[in-house]
Amino acid sequence: MTGVVLDKVVRRYRDTVAVESLDLEIRDKEFVVLLGPSGCGKTTTLNMIAGMDSPSSGHILFDNKPMETVPPEKRNIAMVFQSIALYPHKTVYENIAFPLRMSGTPKAQIDARVRAAAGLMRIGELLNRKPHELSGGQRQRVALGRAAVRDPVAFLFDEPLSALDAKLRTEMRVEIKKLHERLNSTFIYVTHDQVEAMTMADKIVVMQDGRIEQIGTPLELYDRPANLFVAQFIGSPSMNVVTGTLRRQADAAWVEVEGGTRWPLPASAPGADGQAVVYGVRPGDLALGGGERSVPAEVIVVEPTGAETELLVQAGAAQIVVVMHGRTDVQPGQAISLTVALDSVHLFDPAGGATMRA
Numbered sequence: 436m437t438g439v440v441l442d443k444v445v446r447r448y449r450d451t452v453a454v455e456s457l458d459l460e461i462r463d464k465e466f467v468v469l470l471g472p473s474g475c476g477k478t479t480t481l482n483m484i485a486g487m488d489s490p491s492s493g494h495i496l497f498d499n500k501p502m503e504t505v506p507p508e509k510r511n512i513a514m515v516f517q518s519i520a521l522y523p524h525k526t527v528y529e530n531i532a533f534p535l536r537m538s539g540t541p542k543a544q545i546d547a548r549v550r551a552a553a554g555l556m557r558i559g560e561l562l563n564r565k566p567h568e569l570s571g572g573q574r575q576r577v578a579l580g581r582a583a584v585r586d587p588v589a590f591l592f593d594e595p596l597s598a599l600d601a602k603l604r605t606e607m608r609v610e611i612k613k614l615h616e617r618l619n620s621t622f623i624y625v626t627h628d629q630v631e632a633m634t635m636a637d638k639i640v641v642m643q644d645g646r647i648e649q650i651g652t653p654l655e656l657y658d659r660p661a662n663l664f665v666a667q668f669i670g671s672p673s674m675n676v677v678t679g680t681l682r683r684q685a686d687a688a689w690v691e692v693e694g695g696t697r698w699p700l701p702a703s704a705p706g707a708d709g710q711a712v713v714y715g716v717r718p719g720d721l722a723l724g725g726g727e728r729s730v731p732a733e734v735i736v737v738e739p740t741g742a743e744t745e746l747l748v749q750a751g752a753a754q755i756v757v758v759m760h761g762r763t764d765v766q767p768g769q770a771i772s773l774t775v776a777l778d779s780v781h782l783f784d785p786a787g788g789a790t791m792r793a
């Protein structure tokens with residue numbers, strides 16, 4: 436049960452800056468996800484919190500106590516990795532008991548704690564099996580049980596699900612979220628997968644090149660991305676973006692794109708006539724249908740998934756993705772019109788990508 440603070444934490448390797456002045460506050464019992472592409476500094480950050488690596492400068496504090504002189508084994512943190520390193524010749528029981536035996540926990544306590552951890556992960560009936568007699572999901576649960584058995588102050592996860600198939604990944608997502616609710620402990624979870632981040636996190640920290648791009652709840656990041664990077668990293672399929680020139684006339688505003696396509700804006704949109712802007716609209720905020728301000732397009736690909744249909748369309752020089760509820764009878768090659776949900780449009784400054792606000 437610990438709050439974690441990173442205060443201007445920097446980690447340099449000879450010629451690389453892996454982490455560049457990170458300021459972050461993780462509250463007690465919070466489920467925080469560090470999200471970003473490969474190489475953005477997620478693992479480095481996690482390792483510094485665990486004490487397996489040290490900041491080049493800056494401080495890490497647990498409940499306001501500086502950690503620089505506290506070695507990893509004294510921080511009482513549980514780490515869960517992608518590769519599940521269970522001892523193959525030990526039973527599930529002995530795998531879970533191992534950290535307790537190593538720390539010299541009295542024998543009388545070990546049995547009760549192993550059974551409690553196994554119960555927590557619903558693997559009570561598997562205690563006598565060896566790892567090779569378990570499914571991938573069961574092995575993952577044993578690893579989580581072994582992490583939980585020491586009653587750590589925080590759990591750190593480094594892409595624990597990325598080696599699993601899609602179905603198991605979805606199951607384990609739910610499992611980890613339930614574990615967080617049951618344990619009522621601080622979880623810091625690293626992933627490059629925005630769906631994992633969106634579905635599990637209380638708070639997401641979006642990182643790029645060793646820096647924090649934005650911190651927010653999943654829906655804050657989705658609805659109000661601070662910049663183009665966050666806008667395109669969060670949400671699947673990605674937000675459509677086109678670059679053009681902002682135009683205003685009387686009460687109307689739009690973005691004019693090379694080739695003459697006009698993407699409509701609400702009159703309240705920020706920016707001045709003639710300004711270069713990046714126009715962003717999510718696939719789900721487009722619909723088929725005419726109207727005065729609709730955008731002409733031609734269907735390229737139709738991808739039905741049952742509940743939804745994804746369309747790839749050509750609008751002027753841009754290829755645009757549309758996600759519609761339900762089904763459609765439009766065909767590749769067909770001319771259509773796109774209606775834009777005006778209050779869901781995003782505008783970005785092409786220099787630097789910051790979100791423009793009214």
Ligand SMILES: Nc1ncnc2c1ncn2[C@@H]1O[C@H](COP(=O)(O)OP(=O)(O)O)[C@@H](O)[C@H]1O
Binds near residue numbers: 448477
């Ligand atoms: N031991 C190391 N020596 C030199 N560079 C490293 C070392 N560890 C990580 N890096 C570099 O630091 C950056 C961040 O790495 P990492 O934290 O592993 O990223 P992520 O986990 O987000 O994929 C990368 O550019 C990586 O190459």
Ligand SMILES: [Mg+2]
Binds near residue numbers: 477478479
């Ligand atoms: Mg990593």
